[in-house]
Amino acid sequence: MSLPKKMKDHAAKHAEAxxxxxxxxxxxxxxxxxxxxxxxxxxxxQDSFHEYDLFVEHKCSDFGMEKKQLPGDGVITGTGTIxxxxxxxxxxDFTVAGGSLGLAHARKITKIMDHAIxxxxxxxxxxxxxxxxxxxxxxxxxxxxxxxxxxxxxxGVIPQxxxxxxxxxxxxxxxxxxxxxxxxVDKISKMFITGPEVIKTVLGEEISMEDLGGAxxxxxxxxxxxxxxxxxxxxxxxxxxxxxxxPWNNRKKADPCNPIxxxxxxxxxxVIPSESNKPYDVRDVLRAVADGSDFMEVQALWAANxxxxxxxxxxxxxxxxxxxxxxxxxxxDVDSSDKAARFIRFCDAFNIPLVTFVDLPGYxxxxxxxxxxxxxxxxxxxxxxxEATVPKITVILRKAYGGGYIAMxxxxxxxxxxxxxxxxxxxxxxxxxxxxxxxxxxxxxAADPEAFRREKVREYTExxxxxxxxxxxxxxxxxxxxxxxxxxxxxxxxxxEEKAELRPTRKHGVPPF
Amino acid sequence: xxxxxxLTRQMIKxxxxxxxxxxxxxxANRKPFVPKDPRRLTAIIPGLILELLVRPGDVVxxxxxxxxxxxxxxxxxxSAHDDATVRAVHVAAGDTVMKGQLLLEFD
Numbered sequence: 001m002s003l004p005k006k007m008k009d010h011a012a013k014h015a016e017a018x019x020x021x022x023x024x025x026x027x028x029x030x031x032x033x034x035x036x037x038x039x040x041x042x043x044x045x046q047d048s049f050h051e052y053d054l055f056v057e058h059k060c061s062d063f064g065m066e067k068k069q070l071p072g073d074g075v076i077t078g079t080g081t082i083x084x085x086x087x088x089x090x091x092x093d094f095t096v097a098g099g100s101l102g103l104a105h106a107r108k109i110t111k112i113m114d115h116a117i118x119x120x121x122x123x124x125x126x127x128x129x130x131x132x133x134x135x136x137x138x139x140x141x142x143x144x145x146x147x148x149x150x151x152x153x154x155x156g157v158i159p160q161x162x163x164x165x166x167x168x169x170x171x172x173x174x175x176x177x178x179x180x181x182x183x184x185v186d187k188i189s190k191m192f193i194t195g196p197e198v199i200k201t202v203l204g205e206e207i208s209m210e211d212l213g214g215a216x217x218x219x220x221x222x223x224x225x226x227x228x229x230x231x232x233x234x235x236x237x238x239x240x241x242x243x244x245x246x247p248w249n250n251r252k253k254a255d256p257c258n259p260i261x262x263x264x265x266x267x268x269x270x271v272i273p274s275e276s277n278k279p280y281d282v283r284d285v286l287r288a289v290a291d292g293s294d295f296m297e298v299q300a301l302w303a304a305n306x307x308x309x310x311x312x313x314x315x316x317x318x319x320x321x322x323x324x325x326x327x328x329x330x331x332x333d334v335d336s337s338d339k340a341a342r343f344i345r346f347c348d349a350f351n352i353p354l355v356t357f358v359d360l361p362g363y364x365x366x367x368x369x370x371x372x373x374x375x376x377x378x379x380x381x382x383x384x385x386x387e388a389t390v391p392k393i394t395v396i397l398r399k400a401y402g403g404g405y406i407a408m409x410x411x412x413x414x415x416x417x418x419x420x421x422x423x424x425x426x427x428x429x430x431x432x433x434x435x436x437x438x439x440x441x442x443x444x445x446a447a448d449p450e451a452f453r454r455e456k457v458r459e460y461t462e463x464x465x466x467x468x469x470x471x472x473x474x475x476x477x478x479x480x481x482x483x484x485x486x487x488x489x490x491x492x493x494x495x496x497e498e499k500a501e502l503r504p505t506r507k508h509g510v511p512p513f
Numbered sequence: 514x515x516x517x518x519x520l521t522r523q524m525i526k527x528x529x530x531x532x533x534x535x536x537x538x539x540x541a542n543r544k545p546f547v548p549k550d551p552r553r554l555t556a557i558i559p560g561l562i563l564e565l566l567v568r569p570g571d572v573v574x575x576x577x578x579x580x581x582x583x584x585x586x587x588x589x590x591x592s593a594h595d596d597a598t599v600r601a602v603h604v605a606a607g608d609t610v611m612k613g614q615l616l617l618e619f620d
Contacts, residue, residue, distance in 0.1 A: 202585065203559045204611060221539070277532045304537060328540055329525050329532035335539075361527045367546035401528075433528030 017054050017071040024095035033166060033188060034232050036076050036093035039126055043236045044080035044089065051078040053111065058104040063135040070097050073104040074129075077112040079121070082243045085255070088116035091126035094166050098130030101172065105133070106143025113150040120249035122159040124239065127176060128166030144171050151178035156349035159246045161239060164189035164215075164225070165232060177224065180346055181242060181298070184215035184225040185235045191218050191225075216301075223302040223335060241296055245310040245317050246350060253351045254317035263293040268482035272359075276399055276425060276465075282307055282322045282330070285357055285397065289486040291315065298343060303335035308343040310352075314490050319347035322357035323408065325398075332404050333364040334377040341380035341511075348388035353493055356385075356409040359398040361430060378407065379512045385413045387509060391496030395485060396420040396467065396476065401429050411475045416499065417492045419485070420467035420476045427469075431461040551595060554617040556610045560584025565606055567617070571599045579617060582610070591616075 001009065020028075020035055028035060034042065040049055058065065058073050074096035079088050090109050092099040109125070116123040132140040154160055155178065162176035163183040167190045176182045176191070184191070192213035199205050199212070211217065219228035227242075229235035247254040264287050271284045287293040290311035297309040305328040308321050321340050323330035347354050363369070363378060385392070385407070393416060394409045405426060409415045420426065428434065435456040436443070446452035463469075470476040480488050523536045563581040567573060573593040582589045597619035604616050 204609065205559075277530055279532070279534045325532070325534060327535050328537060329527060329534040331525075331527065361530065361532060364540075365527065366543070368543050371546075429528045430530045432530045436529050 014054070019071075020093075020095045028095050031188075033094070033128070035095065036091040036126065036128065039163075039165065039232065039236075040076060040078070040080070040089055040091050042233070043124065043239055044082060044087070045084070048080035049078055049089075050080060051076060053077055053108045056104050056108055058102050058133075058136070060102060060133075060136050060139075062137075065135045068097070072096065073102060073108065074099050075101075075105045075108050077108045079112075079115070082240050085243050086119070086121040086248065087124050087243065088112050088119070088121055089124045089126070092129040092166075094128045094130070097133065099128050099166070100130050100133035101140055101143055102133035102136040103139040103143050106140075106147055110143075110146045110150055113147070113154060116158055117150070117154050120158060120251065122161065122243060122246070122248060123154065123179075124161045124163065125175065125179070126163045126165055127168040127172065128164075129172060130167060131170050131172055141171070144175070147175050148178060151175055155180075156250055156345075158249045159350065161242065163235060163239065164191055164218075165235075166190070169193075169195055169213075173224075181227065182218070182225045183227045183229065183235050183239060184218050185229050185232055186215045188232065189215040189218065189225070219299075220301040223299060223339060226299050228301055242310070245296060245312075246352070247317075250350055256315040257291070257312055259312075259315040260292045262288055262290060262486065264288050268485060272398055272421075272423060272482075274423075276423075276430070277329075279326045279329070281326050282324050282357060282359065282397075285485075286311060286320050286322060289313070289489060290320075295320065299339050303333075303339045305330055305333065306336035306340050308340055313355075313486075313493055316493065317352050318493065319343060319352045319354050320357070321354065321409070323360040323404075325359055328364065330360045331362065331364040332360060332378060332381065332407060333369055334372045334374050337374070337377045337379075337381040337407075341384040344381075344384040344388055348384070348390050351390060353391035353393070353496065354385075354388060354409065355489060355493075356392070356394045356415075358394060358396045358400045358405070358408040360401070360404040360408065361399055362402045362404040376512045378403070381407050382413060383509070383511045385409045387511070388414075389499075389501040389503065391416055391493060391499050393417045393489060393492045393496075394419070395489070396424040396426060398423055398425065399430070400424060400426045402427075411477075414501075416496055417478075417488075418476050419478050419480050419488050420470065421482055421485075422467065422479055424467035424470075424476075424479075425465035426467055426476070427464040431457045431465050434464070435460045552597075552600075552619045553615055554579065554591070554619070556582065556612055556614045556616055558582070558584045558589070559610060559612045560589070562604050562606055562608045562610060562616075563588060565602060565604070567599050567602070569599050569601055573597055573599060573619075580604075595619075 054072055056073055075092050077090040090112050160179035161181045162179045169192055173191050190209050190213050196207050196212055218225040227238045268288050286295045295311045305324050307324045311320050392409055411418045439456045443449050443453045467476050467479045471479050525532050561583045563583045565580050566578050577593045578590045580591050582591055600620045601618040
């Protein structure tokens with residue numbers, strides 16, 4: 001074959017391998033879904049995508065598979081950049097055999113994963129697959145297993161992002177579950193271990209795919225998803241934004257941005273109501289101290305009684321954790337402990353300092369909470385904070401009662417700096433509860449029990465509902481005016497830049513999960 | 514998108530203090546705790562009653578098999594927890610039962 005002919009032949013081969021099957025492409029579009037290639041192009045910087053393994057073929061010869069040509073075996077893999085940050089990416093292609101996962105398909109994924117781990121760059125996976133390629137039998141399962149294994153090895157080494165843009169069912173859902181961030185899109189993402197059909201046959205319960213494992217369910221009820229979007233385009237913007245906040249790998253820090261002051265003119269003195277039982281949106285506090293008032297919330301819809309997410313201070317990424325008095329009074333419970341613990345471990349693994357804002361009445365009482373294992377789940381939060389060696393800075397805004405005070409990155413769990421606002425109340429419990437217990441007998445015996453009780457509540461409030469007892473004991477480093485918060489945080493972060501904290505050698509800890 | 518829960522002035526009481534806040538759907542929909550009644554045997558999993566091994570009036574010992582419930586491709590032997598007398602049997606072999614359905618009652 002002459003050279004020009006070889007070139008022409010290559011162009012034809014390339015076109016054949018990348019042209020989607022028209023009927024399958026039409027179906028994909030009819031479902032409101034983009035094509036796999038369009039998705040990659042939309043996420044990556046223009047012309048930055050470099051594809052590998054386009055000509056990989058499956059080796060299956062059972063059930064007529066030997067006659068089936070599957071371009072790229074139903075998955076597109078490669079590398080590129082997002083706003084200049086390098087990433088490895090794969091996208092399952094539902095238009096090729098339903099994006100079903102056979103061994104060659106899986107090996108393309110594991111190859112790009114191995115690259116990402118060695119090169120130290122984030123991995124982005126786009127899931128849109130009908131599941132295992134049944135014709136390939138156990139080889140298909142082997143493929144899944146090899147992906148899960150690498151997800152686990154890569155955990156804490158490179159950031160892993162999963163975008164669910166179609167069905168992701170059965171064993172396949174465990175790959176996203178092992179990654180750091182899961183993105184879902186309304187009406188498009190479907191995640192479940194056993195689908196509605198199986199549930200109906202086995203259990204007799206009828207439920208739609210959307211109600212069982214749709215995007216909203218995963219983002220709001222189960223907590224499996226971290227980011228919820230109304231459209232694929234909105235989802236891709238979230239992905240790009242997140243990539244700018246996180247480092248390439250665990251040996252680096254996140255790339256700094258130009259420092260900008262907070263945009264909000266909101267005075268911190270006005271954010272918090274004077275009565276400690278009145279609600280407010282703690283995100284107003286986070287925005288008031290963050291660069292550009294920019295805060296990227298993670299898992300915004302699930303366990304909203306705790307707020308976690310990324311912001312920048314002096315151009316450097318920080319992870320923020322804050323109790324949210326606006327939801328369930330900001331209590332800690334099973335879900336909020338779990339949510340915060342996971343986020344803290346991500347930040348610690350990837351050298352992102354933690355800034356914690358405390359305003360909580362304690363743990364949520366309830367039979368359901370106790371029986372759901374709030375002890376074990378609550379312990380995850382203590383573990384994650386204690387384990388973290390990144391700079392840990394805590395600001396006590398208002399209430400810090402009981403076990404909740406300890407759990408929210410107190411000095412005792414290794415906080416490097418603890419600041420408290422003058423309205424902070426650091427005590428074993430709120431004045432009402434404390435007075436009712438301490439003076440139970442006296443209140444009952446008093447001539448006017450209610451007046452006596454109110455008097456004791458006032459006494460307790462004066463004595464303990466302040467930051468000064470904690471400050472007198474050195475548990476709080478400084479009592480600061482709200483408007484000094486950003487300044488104290490910036491300084492603490494700056495001087496913690498080279499923080500090093502050595503721990504005893506161990507294979508790994510055994511956290512309560 | 515960011516969620517902004519609507520402030521609808523809900524309350525929650527913790528340690529004798531009433532806090533103004535919003536409640537999550539999960540919290541608002543939580544079910545009150547109902548203690549398990551040892552005199553009622555209910556299906557722990559939906560399935561098919563394969564075989565009934567006791568009749569009303571039978572005296573059963575702890576660990577004694579009461580019925581076989583086929584579920585999740587497994588013939589599950591459901592056995593007695595305590596000493597008891599069977600008062601009533603509410604299902605027959607061949608019945609499909611839902612989770613939580615009453616199967617037997619004891620005296």
